[in-house]
Amino acid sequence: MTTKKKRQTSPAGRRMATVALSLCLLAGVTLFGMYTVGKTEEQQRRLEQEVADAEKAAQARQQEVAAKAAREQKAAEAERQAASGSASRDRTGESAAETAQVEGSETAETDNAELEGEYAEISVDEPVIIEANAGAEAPPLSFSAETDQLLWPIAGNILMDYSMDKTVYFSTLDQYKYNPAIIIEGSVDQNVLSAASGKVISIENVDETGTTxxxxIGSGYQVIYGQIKEPAVQQGDYVQAGALIGYVAEPTRFYSKEGSNLYFQVLKDGESINPKELLP
Known part of the structure:
Protein backbone atom coordinates (compact mmCIF):
# COMPACT_ATOMS: atom_id res chain seq x y z
CA MET A 1 0.00 0.00 0.00
CA THR A 2 1.44 3.21 -1.12
CA THR A 3 1.04 6.19 1.22
CA LYS A 4 0.69 9.66 -0.36
CA LYS A 5 2.89 12.26 1.02
CA LYS A 6 1.32 15.57 2.09
CA ARG A 7 2.22 18.35 -0.29
CA GLN A 8 4.09 21.10 1.39
CA THR A 9 4.14 24.74 0.25
CA SER A 10 7.46 26.26 -0.31
CA PRO A 11 8.46 29.64 1.25
CA ALA A 12 8.19 31.33 -2.15
CA GLY A 13 4.62 30.07 -2.54
CA ARG A 14 3.69 31.36 0.87
CA ARG A 15 5.04 34.78 0.01
CA MET A 16 3.06 34.89 -3.23
CA ALA A 17 -0.10 33.92 -1.37
CA THR A 18 0.54 36.65 1.17
CA VAL A 19 1.04 39.21 -1.57
CA ALA A 20 -2.14 38.09 -3.35
CA LEU A 21 -4.11 38.37 -0.13
CA SER A 22 -2.69 41.79 0.54
CA LEU A 23 -3.65 42.94 -2.96
CA CYS A 24 -7.17 41.65 -2.44
CA LEU A 25 -7.44 43.49 0.84
CA LEU A 26 -6.09 46.68 -0.73
CA ALA A 27 -8.56 46.41 -3.59
CA GLY A 28 -11.39 45.95 -1.12
CA VAL A 29 -10.31 48.97 0.91
CA THR A 30 -10.02 51.03 -2.28
CA LEU A 31 -13.49 50.04 -3.47
CA PHE A 32 -14.95 50.81 -0.04
CA GLY A 33 -13.20 54.17 0.00
CA MET A 34 -14.53 55.06 -3.45
CA TYR A 35 -18.02 54.06 -2.37
CA THR A 36 -17.72 56.13 0.79
CA VAL A 37 -16.42 59.19 -1.12
CA GLY A 38 -19.21 58.90 -3.68
CA LYS A 39 -21.79 58.66 -0.94
CA THR A 40 -20.30 61.67 0.87
CA GLU A 41 -20.41 63.75 -2.33
CA GLU A 42 -24.04 62.79 -2.83
CA GLN A 43 -24.83 63.82 0.74
CA GLN A 44 -23.01 67.12 0.18
CA ARG A 45 -25.06 67.82 -2.95
CA ARG A 46 -28.25 66.99 -1.09
CA LEU A 47 -27.27 69.30 1.77
CA GLU A 48 -26.47 72.14 -0.65
CA GLN A 49 -29.87 71.65 -2.33
CA GLU A 50 -31.61 71.75 1.05
CA VAL A 51 -29.80 74.99 1.95
CA ALA A 52 -30.79 76.53 -1.41
CA ASP A 53 -34.42 75.48 -0.88
CA ALA A 54 -34.37 76.97 2.63
CA GLU A 55 -33.00 80.27 1.28
CA LYS A 56 -35.77 80.42 -1.36
CA ALA A 57 -38.40 79.72 1.29
CA ALA A 58 -36.95 82.46 3.51
CA GLN A 59 -37.02 84.96 0.64
CA ALA A 60 -40.64 84.05 -0.18
CA ARG A 61 -41.59 84.46 3.48
CA GLN A 62 -39.83 87.84 3.61
CA GLN A 63 -41.75 89.03 0.55
CA GLU A 64 -45.02 87.82 2.07
CA VAL A 65 -44.28 89.68 5.33
CA ALA A 66 -43.46 92.88 3.40
CA ALA A 67 -46.70 92.64 1.40
CA LYS A 68 -48.70 92.07 4.57
CA ALA A 69 -47.05 95.08 6.22
CA ALA A 70 -47.94 97.24 3.20
CA ARG A 71 -51.58 96.13 3.40
CA GLU A 72 -51.71 96.84 7.12
CA GLN A 73 -50.16 100.28 6.60
CA LYS A 74 -52.76 101.03 3.94
CA ALA A 75 -55.59 99.96 6.26
CA ALA A 76 -54.13 101.99 9.14
CA GLU A 77 -53.97 105.08 6.92
CA ALA A 78 -57.64 104.64 6.02
CA GLU A 79 -58.53 104.33 9.73
CA ARG A 80 -56.58 107.49 10.53
CA GLN A 81 -58.49 109.37 7.85
CA ALA A 82 -61.80 108.12 9.27
CA ALA A 83 -60.70 109.13 12.78
CA SER A 84 -59.68 112.57 11.49
CA GLY A 85 -63.10 113.07 9.95
CA SER A 86 -64.79 112.05 13.21
CA ALA A 87 -62.61 114.45 15.22
CA SER A 88 -63.40 117.29 12.84
CA ARG A 89 -67.10 116.55 13.22
CA ASP A 90 -66.77 116.81 17.02
CA ARG A 91 -65.29 120.29 16.70
CA THR A 92 -68.03 121.46 14.36
CA GLY A 93 -70.97 119.59 15.85
CA GLU A 94 -72.56 122.57 17.55
CA SER A 95 -72.50 124.73 14.41
CA ALA A 96 -73.93 121.90 12.29
CA ALA A 97 -76.71 121.35 14.82
CA GLU A 98 -77.62 125.03 14.63
CA THR A 99 -77.81 124.76 10.84
CA ALA A 100 -80.12 121.74 11.09
CA GLN A 101 -82.35 123.61 13.52
CA VAL A 102 -82.62 126.55 11.12
CA GLU A 103 -83.66 124.17 8.30
CA GLY A 104 -86.63 122.87 10.22
CA SER A 105 -87.84 125.86 12.23
CA GLU A 106 -87.57 129.13 10.24
CA THR A 107 -90.59 130.64 8.47
CA ALA A 108 -91.25 132.61 5.30
CA GLU A 109 -91.88 135.81 7.35
CA THR A 110 -88.12 136.25 7.81
CA ASP A 111 -87.08 135.56 4.21
CA ASN A 112 -85.68 139.11 3.80
CA ALA A 113 -83.80 139.25 7.12
CA GLU A 114 -80.35 140.86 6.97
CA LEU A 115 -77.34 138.53 7.54
CA GLU A 116 -74.90 140.20 9.95
CA GLY A 117 -72.36 137.46 10.64
CA GLU A 118 -75.00 135.12 12.13
CA TYR A 119 -77.05 132.41 10.44
CA ALA A 120 -80.07 134.27 8.91
CA GLU A 121 -83.51 133.12 10.02
CA ILE A 122 -85.07 132.19 6.71
CA SER A 123 -87.33 129.57 5.18
CA VAL A 124 -85.72 126.78 3.18
CA ASP A 125 -88.92 126.05 1.27
CA GLU A 126 -88.02 128.52 -1.46
CA PRO A 127 -84.66 130.03 -2.45
CA VAL A 128 -84.12 133.64 -1.42
CA ILE A 129 -83.12 135.36 -4.66
CA ILE A 130 -81.84 138.93 -4.51
CA GLU A 131 -83.09 140.43 -7.75
CA ALA A 132 -81.82 143.77 -8.99
CA ASN A 133 -84.33 146.11 -10.66
CA ALA A 134 -83.98 146.60 -14.39
CA GLY A 135 -81.21 149.09 -15.05
CA ALA A 136 -80.06 149.04 -11.42
CA GLU A 137 -76.61 147.97 -10.32
CA ALA A 138 -76.12 144.41 -9.13
CA PRO A 139 -75.94 143.92 -5.35
CA PRO A 140 -72.35 144.37 -4.15
CA LEU A 141 -70.53 141.19 -3.16
CA SER A 142 -67.85 141.27 -0.51
CA PHE A 143 -66.32 138.62 1.72
CA SER A 144 -63.44 138.94 4.18
CA ALA A 145 -61.69 136.03 5.88
CA GLU A 146 -60.88 138.35 8.80
CA THR A 147 -64.43 139.52 9.53
CA ASP A 148 -66.83 137.08 7.82
CA GLN A 149 -67.63 133.39 8.16
CA LEU A 150 -69.29 130.83 5.96
CA LEU A 151 -72.35 128.87 7.04
CA TRP A 152 -72.31 125.07 7.10
CA PRO A 153 -74.24 124.10 3.95
CA ILE A 154 -75.52 120.84 5.50
CA ALA A 155 -75.36 119.14 8.88
CA GLY A 156 -73.19 116.03 8.72
CA ASN A 157 -69.89 114.36 9.55
CA ILE A 158 -66.78 115.17 7.55
CA LEU A 159 -66.02 111.99 5.61
CA MET A 160 -62.80 113.30 4.05
CA ASP A 161 -60.88 116.38 5.12
CA TYR A 162 -59.23 119.01 2.94
CA SER A 163 -55.64 117.98 2.16
CA MET A 164 -53.40 119.66 -0.39
CA ASP A 165 -50.06 119.15 1.39
CA LYS A 166 -50.29 115.35 1.41
CA THR A 167 -52.35 112.70 -0.33
CA VAL A 168 -55.32 110.98 1.34
CA TYR A 169 -56.94 107.62 0.63
CA PHE A 170 -60.07 107.53 -1.57
CA SER A 171 -61.91 104.27 -0.82
CA THR A 172 -63.91 104.08 -4.05
CA LEU A 173 -60.90 104.82 -6.24
CA ASP A 174 -58.60 102.71 -4.06
CA GLN A 175 -55.84 105.26 -4.41
CA TYR A 176 -54.16 108.14 -2.64
CA LYS A 177 -54.52 111.65 -4.03
CA TYR A 178 -54.91 115.28 -2.98
CA ASN A 179 -58.31 116.52 -1.81
CA PRO A 180 -59.09 120.22 -2.57
CA ALA A 181 -62.43 120.14 -0.72
CA ILE A 182 -64.14 118.72 2.33
CA ILE A 183 -66.55 115.82 1.79
CA ILE A 184 -69.51 116.17 4.17
CA GLU A 185 -71.72 113.18 4.88
CA GLY A 186 -75.37 113.67 3.93
CA SER A 187 -78.56 111.84 3.09
CA VAL A 188 -80.32 111.82 -0.27
CA ASP A 189 -82.81 114.74 -0.58
CA GLN A 190 -81.23 116.61 2.36
CA ASN A 191 -81.44 120.42 1.99
CA VAL A 192 -78.28 122.18 0.83
CA LEU A 193 -78.02 125.83 1.87
CA SER A 194 -75.93 128.65 0.48
CA ALA A 195 -72.86 129.17 2.68
CA ALA A 196 -72.71 132.90 1.86
CA SER A 197 -74.51 135.56 -0.13
CA GLY A 198 -73.35 135.49 -3.73
CA LYS A 199 -74.04 135.14 -7.42
CA VAL A 200 -74.52 131.80 -9.18
CA ILE A 201 -71.95 131.87 -11.97
CA SER A 202 -72.33 128.29 -13.22
CA ILE A 203 -74.39 125.13 -12.89
CA GLU A 204 -72.77 122.22 -14.70
CA ASN A 205 -72.59 118.45 -14.72
CA VAL A 206 -69.15 117.08 -13.77
CA ASP A 207 -68.19 113.39 -13.88
CA GLU A 208 -66.65 113.38 -10.41
CA THR A 209 -69.06 115.66 -8.50
CA GLY A 210 -72.26 115.39 -10.53
CA THR A 211 -74.41 118.53 -10.72
CA THR A 212 -72.08 121.24 -9.43
CA ILE A 217 -69.20 135.58 -3.03
CA GLY A 218 -66.91 138.56 -3.71
CA SER A 219 -63.33 139.64 -3.01
CA GLY A 220 -61.92 136.82 -5.14
CA TYR A 221 -63.74 134.05 -3.23
CA GLN A 222 -65.82 131.33 -4.89
CA VAL A 223 -67.77 128.49 -3.29
CA ILE A 224 -68.39 125.19 -5.11
CA TYR A 225 -71.13 122.70 -4.16
CA GLY A 226 -71.00 119.22 -5.73
CA GLN A 227 -73.23 116.12 -5.62
CA ILE A 228 -76.38 118.29 -5.96
CA LYS A 229 -79.73 117.38 -7.46
CA GLU A 230 -82.73 119.53 -8.41
CA PRO A 231 -80.98 122.91 -8.19
CA ALA A 232 -83.28 125.57 -6.70
CA VAL A 233 -81.33 128.42 -8.31
CA GLN A 234 -80.33 129.40 -11.85
CA GLN A 235 -77.18 130.80 -13.36
CA GLY A 236 -77.08 134.56 -12.79
CA ASP A 237 -79.18 134.51 -9.60
CA TYR A 238 -78.04 136.52 -6.59
CA VAL A 239 -78.67 134.32 -3.55
CA GLN A 240 -78.72 135.24 0.13
CA ALA A 241 -76.71 133.27 2.69
CA GLY A 242 -78.70 130.38 4.11
CA ALA A 243 -81.00 130.10 1.06
CA LEU A 244 -81.93 126.69 -0.32
CA ILE A 245 -79.88 125.99 -3.45
CA GLY A 246 -80.67 122.28 -3.99
CA TYR A 247 -80.64 118.80 -2.45
CA VAL A 248 -78.08 116.06 -1.81
CA ALA A 249 -78.03 113.60 -4.72
CA GLU A 250 -77.06 109.95 -4.96
CA PRO A 251 -73.24 109.72 -4.94
CA THR A 252 -71.42 109.58 -8.25
CA ARG A 253 -69.38 106.51 -9.18
CA PHE A 254 -66.31 108.27 -7.78
CA TYR A 255 -67.81 108.21 -4.24
CA SER A 256 -69.92 105.04 -4.22
CA LYS A 257 -68.14 103.59 -1.16
CA GLU A 258 -68.13 106.89 0.73
CA GLY A 259 -71.91 107.17 0.29
CA SER A 260 -74.17 110.22 -0.15
CA ASN A 261 -72.29 113.44 0.52
CA LEU A 262 -71.81 117.10 -0.35
CA TYR A 263 -68.61 118.15 -2.10
CA PHE A 264 -67.76 121.58 -0.61
CA GLN A 265 -64.82 123.55 -2.03
CA VAL A 266 -63.65 127.16 -1.58
CA LEU A 267 -61.40 129.03 -4.00
CA LYS A 268 -59.47 132.24 -3.37
CA ASP A 269 -58.25 133.89 -6.56
CA GLY A 270 -58.61 130.55 -8.32
CA GLU A 271 -56.65 128.50 -5.74
CA SER A 272 -58.22 125.96 -3.38
CA ILE A 273 -58.11 126.86 0.31
CA ASN A 274 -59.30 124.97 3.40
CA PRO A 275 -63.04 125.64 3.85
CA LYS A 276 -62.80 124.88 7.57
CA GLU A 277 -60.71 128.02 8.07
CA LEU A 278 -63.78 130.08 7.09
CA LEU A 279 -66.40 128.03 8.98
CA PRO A 280 -67.44 128.64 12.58
Whole structure:
Protein backbone atom coordinates (compact mmCIF):
# COMPACT_ATOMS: atom_id res chain seq x y z
CA MET A 1 0.00 0.00 0.00
CA THR A 2 1.44 3.21 -1.12
CA THR A 3 1.04 6.19 1.22
CA LYS A 4 0.69 9.66 -0.36
CA LYS A 5 2.89 12.26 1.02
CA LYS A 6 1.32 15.57 2.09
CA ARG A 7 2.22 18.35 -0.29
CA GLN A 8 4.09 21.10 1.39
CA THR A 9 4.14 24.74 0.25
CA SER A 10 7.46 26.26 -0.31
CA PRO A 11 8.46 29.64 1.25
CA ALA A 12 8.19 31.33 -2.15
CA GLY A 13 4.62 30.07 -2.54
CA ARG A 14 3.69 31.36 0.87
CA ARG A 15 5.04 34.78 0.01
CA MET A 16 3.06 34.89 -3.23
CA ALA A 17 -0.10 33.92 -1.37
CA THR A 18 0.54 36.65 1.17
CA VAL A 19 1.04 39.21 -1.57
CA ALA A 20 -2.14 38.09 -3.35
CA LEU A 21 -4.11 38.37 -0.13
CA SER A 22 -2.69 41.79 0.54
CA LEU A 23 -3.65 42.94 -2.96
CA CYS A 24 -7.17 41.65 -2.44
CA LEU A 25 -7.44 43.49 0.84
CA LEU A 26 -6.09 46.68 -0.73
CA ALA A 27 -8.56 46.41 -3.59
CA GLY A 28 -11.39 45.95 -1.12
CA VAL A 29 -10.31 48.97 0.91
CA THR A 30 -10.02 51.03 -2.28
CA LEU A 31 -13.49 50.04 -3.47
CA PHE A 32 -14.95 50.81 -0.04
CA GLY A 33 -13.20 54.17 0.00
CA MET A 34 -14.53 55.06 -3.45
CA TYR A 35 -18.02 54.06 -2.37
CA THR A 36 -17.72 56.13 0.79
CA VAL A 37 -16.42 59.19 -1.12
CA GLY A 38 -19.21 58.90 -3.68
CA LYS A 39 -21.79 58.66 -0.94
CA THR A 40 -20.30 61.67 0.87
CA GLU A 41 -20.41 63.75 -2.33
CA GLU A 42 -24.04 62.79 -2.83
CA GLN A 43 -24.83 63.82 0.74
CA GLN A 44 -23.01 67.12 0.18
CA ARG A 45 -25.06 67.82 -2.95
CA ARG A 46 -28.25 66.99 -1.09
CA LEU A 47 -27.27 69.30 1.77
CA GLU A 48 -26.47 72.14 -0.65
CA GLN A 49 -29.87 71.65 -2.33
CA GLU A 50 -31.61 71.75 1.05
CA VAL A 51 -29.80 74.99 1.95
CA ALA A 52 -30.79 76.53 -1.41
CA ASP A 53 -34.42 75.48 -0.88
CA ALA A 54 -34.37 76.97 2.63
CA GLU A 55 -33.00 80.27 1.28
CA LYS A 56 -35.77 80.42 -1.36
CA ALA A 57 -38.40 79.72 1.29
CA ALA A 58 -36.95 82.46 3.51
CA GLN A 59 -37.02 84.96 0.64
CA ALA A 60 -40.64 84.05 -0.18
CA ARG A 61 -41.59 84.46 3.48
CA GLN A 62 -39.83 87.84 3.61
CA GLN A 63 -41.75 89.03 0.55
CA GLU A 64 -45.02 87.82 2.07
CA VAL A 65 -44.28 89.68 5.33
CA ALA A 66 -43.46 92.88 3.40
CA ALA A 67 -46.70 92.64 1.40
CA LYS A 68 -48.70 92.07 4.57
CA ALA A 69 -47.05 95.08 6.22
CA ALA A 70 -47.94 97.24 3.20
CA ARG A 71 -51.58 96.13 3.40
CA GLU A 72 -51.71 96.84 7.12
CA GLN A 73 -50.16 100.28 6.60
CA LYS A 74 -52.76 101.03 3.94
CA ALA A 75 -55.59 99.96 6.26
CA ALA A 76 -54.13 101.99 9.14
CA GLU A 77 -53.97 105.08 6.92
CA ALA A 78 -57.64 104.64 6.02
CA GLU A 79 -58.53 104.33 9.73
CA ARG A 80 -56.58 107.49 10.53
CA GLN A 81 -58.49 109.37 7.85
CA ALA A 82 -61.80 108.12 9.27
CA ALA A 83 -60.70 109.13 12.78
CA SER A 84 -59.68 112.57 11.49
CA GLY A 85 -63.10 113.07 9.95
CA SER A 86 -64.79 112.05 13.21
CA ALA A 87 -62.61 114.45 15.22
CA SER A 88 -63.40 117.29 12.84
CA ARG A 89 -67.10 116.55 13.22
CA ASP A 90 -66.77 116.81 17.02
CA ARG A 91 -65.29 120.29 16.70
CA THR A 92 -68.03 121.46 14.36
CA GLY A 93 -70.97 119.59 15.85
CA GLU A 94 -72.56 122.57 17.55
CA SER A 95 -72.50 124.73 14.41
CA ALA A 96 -73.93 121.90 12.29
CA ALA A 97 -76.71 121.35 14.82
CA GLU A 98 -77.62 125.03 14.63
CA THR A 99 -77.81 124.76 10.84
CA ALA A 100 -80.12 121.74 11.09
CA GLN A 101 -82.35 123.61 13.52
CA VAL A 102 -82.62 126.55 11.12
CA GLU A 103 -83.66 124.17 8.30
CA GLY A 104 -86.63 122.87 10.22
CA SER A 105 -87.84 125.86 12.23
CA GLU A 106 -87.57 129.13 10.24
CA THR A 107 -90.59 130.64 8.47
CA ALA A 108 -91.25 132.61 5.30
CA GLU A 109 -91.88 135.81 7.35
CA THR A 110 -88.12 136.25 7.81
CA ASP A 111 -87.08 135.56 4.21
CA ASN A 112 -85.68 139.11 3.80
CA ALA A 113 -83.80 139.25 7.12
CA GLU A 114 -80.35 140.86 6.97
CA LEU A 115 -77.34 138.53 7.54
CA GLU A 116 -74.90 140.20 9.95
CA GLY A 117 -72.36 137.46 10.64
CA GLU A 118 -75.00 135.12 12.13
CA TYR A 119 -77.05 132.41 10.44
CA ALA A 120 -80.07 134.27 8.91
CA GLU A 121 -83.51 133.12 10.02
CA ILE A 122 -85.07 132.19 6.71
CA SER A 123 -87.33 129.57 5.18
CA VAL A 124 -85.72 126.78 3.18
CA ASP A 125 -88.92 126.05 1.27
CA GLU A 126 -88.02 128.52 -1.46
CA PRO A 127 -84.66 130.03 -2.45
CA VAL A 128 -84.12 133.64 -1.42
CA ILE A 129 -83.12 135.36 -4.66
CA ILE A 130 -81.84 138.93 -4.51
CA GLU A 131 -83.09 140.43 -7.75
CA ALA A 132 -81.82 143.77 -8.99
CA ASN A 133 -84.33 146.11 -10.66
CA ALA A 134 -83.98 146.60 -14.39
CA GLY A 135 -81.21 149.09 -15.05
CA ALA A 136 -80.06 149.04 -11.42
CA GLU A 137 -76.61 147.97 -10.32
CA ALA A 138 -76.12 144.41 -9.13
CA PRO A 139 -75.94 143.92 -5.35
CA PRO A 140 -72.35 144.37 -4.15
CA LEU A 141 -70.53 141.19 -3.16
CA SER A 142 -67.85 141.27 -0.51
CA PHE A 143 -66.32 138.62 1.72
CA SER A 144 -63.44 138.94 4.18
CA ALA A 145 -61.69 136.03 5.88
CA GLU A 146 -60.88 138.35 8.80
CA THR A 147 -64.43 139.52 9.53
CA ASP A 148 -66.83 137.08 7.82
CA GLN A 149 -67.63 133.39 8.16
CA LEU A 150 -69.29 130.83 5.96
CA LEU A 151 -72.35 128.87 7.04
CA TRP A 152 -72.31 125.07 7.10
CA PRO A 153 -74.24 124.10 3.95
CA ILE A 154 -75.52 120.84 5.50
CA ALA A 155 -75.36 119.14 8.88
CA GLY A 156 -73.19 116.03 8.72
CA ASN A 157 -69.89 114.36 9.55
CA ILE A 158 -66.78 115.17 7.55
CA LEU A 159 -66.02 111.99 5.61
CA MET A 160 -62.80 113.30 4.05
CA ASP A 161 -60.88 116.38 5.12
CA TYR A 162 -59.23 119.01 2.94
CA SER A 163 -55.64 117.98 2.16
CA MET A 164 -53.40 119.66 -0.39
CA ASP A 165 -50.06 119.15 1.39
CA LYS A 166 -50.29 115.35 1.41
CA THR A 167 -52.35 112.70 -0.33
CA VAL A 168 -55.32 110.98 1.34
CA TYR A 169 -56.94 107.62 0.63
CA PHE A 170 -60.07 107.53 -1.57
CA SER A 171 -61.91 104.27 -0.82
CA THR A 172 -63.91 104.08 -4.05
CA LEU A 173 -60.90 104.82 -6.24
CA ASP A 174 -58.60 102.71 -4.06
CA GLN A 175 -55.84 105.26 -4.41
CA TYR A 176 -54.16 108.14 -2.64
CA LYS A 177 -54.52 111.65 -4.03
CA TYR A 178 -54.91 115.28 -2.98
CA ASN A 179 -58.31 116.52 -1.81
CA PRO A 180 -59.09 120.22 -2.57
CA ALA A 181 -62.43 120.14 -0.72
CA ILE A 182 -64.14 118.72 2.33
CA ILE A 183 -66.55 115.82 1.79
CA ILE A 184 -69.51 116.17 4.17
CA GLU A 185 -71.72 113.18 4.88
CA GLY A 186 -75.37 113.67 3.93
CA SER A 187 -78.56 111.84 3.09
CA VAL A 188 -80.32 111.82 -0.27
CA ASP A 189 -82.81 114.74 -0.58
CA GLN A 190 -81.23 116.61 2.36
CA ASN A 191 -81.44 120.42 1.99
CA VAL A 192 -78.28 122.18 0.83
CA LEU A 193 -78.02 125.83 1.87
CA SER A 194 -75.93 128.65 0.48
CA ALA A 195 -72.86 129.17 2.68
CA ALA A 196 -72.71 132.90 1.86
CA SER A 197 -74.51 135.56 -0.13
CA GLY A 198 -73.35 135.49 -3.73
CA LYS A 199 -74.04 135.14 -7.42
CA VAL A 200 -74.52 131.80 -9.18
CA ILE A 201 -71.95 131.87 -11.97
CA SER A 202 -72.33 128.29 -13.22
CA ILE A 203 -74.39 125.13 -12.89
CA GLU A 204 -72.77 122.22 -14.70
CA ASN A 205 -72.59 118.45 -14.72
CA VAL A 206 -69.15 117.08 -13.77
CA ASP A 207 -68.19 113.39 -13.88
CA GLU A 208 -66.65 113.38 -10.41
CA THR A 209 -69.06 115.66 -8.50
CA GLY A 210 -72.26 115.39 -10.53
CA THR A 211 -74.41 118.53 -10.72
CA THR A 212 -72.08 121.24 -9.43
CA UNK A 213 -73.01 124.82 -8.49
CA UNK A 214 -70.34 127.54 -8.38
CA UNK A 215 -71.04 130.86 -6.65
CA UNK A 216 -69.04 134.09 -6.55
CA ILE A 217 -69.20 135.58 -3.03
CA GLY A 218 -66.91 138.56 -3.71
CA SER A 219 -63.33 139.64 -3.01
CA GLY A 220 -61.92 136.82 -5.14
CA TYR A 221 -63.74 134.05 -3.23
CA GLN A 222 -65.82 131.33 -4.89
CA VAL A 223 -67.77 128.49 -3.29
CA ILE A 224 -68.39 125.19 -5.11
CA TYR A 225 -71.13 122.70 -4.16
CA GLY A 226 -71.00 119.22 -5.73
CA GLN A 227 -73.23 116.12 -5.62
CA ILE A 228 -76.38 118.29 -5.96
CA LYS A 229 -79.73 117.38 -7.46
CA GLU A 230 -82.73 119.53 -8.41
CA PRO A 231 -80.98 122.91 -8.19
CA ALA A 232 -83.28 125.57 -6.70
CA VAL A 233 -81.33 128.42 -8.31
CA GLN A 234 -80.33 129.40 -11.85
CA GLN A 235 -77.18 130.80 -13.36
CA GLY A 236 -77.08 134.56 -12.79
CA ASP A 237 -79.18 134.51 -9.60
CA TYR A 238 -78.04 136.52 -6.59
CA VAL A 239 -78.67 134.32 -3.55
CA GLN A 240 -78.72 135.24 0.13
CA ALA A 241 -76.71 133.27 2.69
CA GLY A 242 -78.70 130.38 4.11
CA ALA A 243 -81.00 130.10 1.06
CA LEU A 244 -81.93 126.69 -0.32
CA ILE A 245 -79.88 125.99 -3.45
CA GLY A 246 -80.67 122.28 -3.99
CA TYR A 247 -80.64 118.80 -2.45
CA VAL A 248 -78.08 116.06 -1.81
CA ALA A 249 -78.03 113.60 -4.72
CA GLU A 250 -77.06 109.95 -4.96
CA PRO A 251 -73.24 109.72 -4.94
CA THR A 252 -71.42 109.58 -8.25
CA ARG A 253 -69.38 106.51 -9.18
CA PHE A 254 -66.31 108.27 -7.78
CA TYR A 255 -67.81 108.21 -4.24
CA SER A 256 -69.92 105.04 -4.22
CA LYS A 257 -68.14 103.59 -1.16
CA GLU A 258 -68.13 106.89 0.73
CA GLY A 259 -71.91 107.17 0.29
CA SER A 260 -74.17 110.22 -0.15
CA ASN A 261 -72.29 113.44 0.52
CA LEU A 262 -71.81 117.10 -0.35
CA TYR A 263 -68.61 118.15 -2.10
CA PHE A 264 -67.76 121.58 -0.61
CA GLN A 265 -64.82 123.55 -2.03
CA VAL A 266 -63.65 127.16 -1.58
CA LEU A 267 -61.40 129.03 -4.00
CA LYS A 268 -59.47 132.24 -3.37
CA ASP A 269 -58.25 133.89 -6.56
CA GLY A 270 -58.61 130.55 -8.32
CA GLU A 271 -56.65 128.50 -5.74
CA SER A 272 -58.22 125.96 -3.38
CA ILE A 273 -58.11 126.86 0.31
CA ASN A 274 -59.30 124.97 3.40
CA PRO A 275 -63.04 125.64 3.85
CA LYS A 276 -62.80 124.88 7.57
CA GLU A 277 -60.71 128.02 8.07
CA LEU A 278 -63.78 130.08 7.09
CA LEU A 279 -66.40 128.03 8.98
CA PRO A 280 -67.44 128.64 12.58
Missing amino acids: ITMD
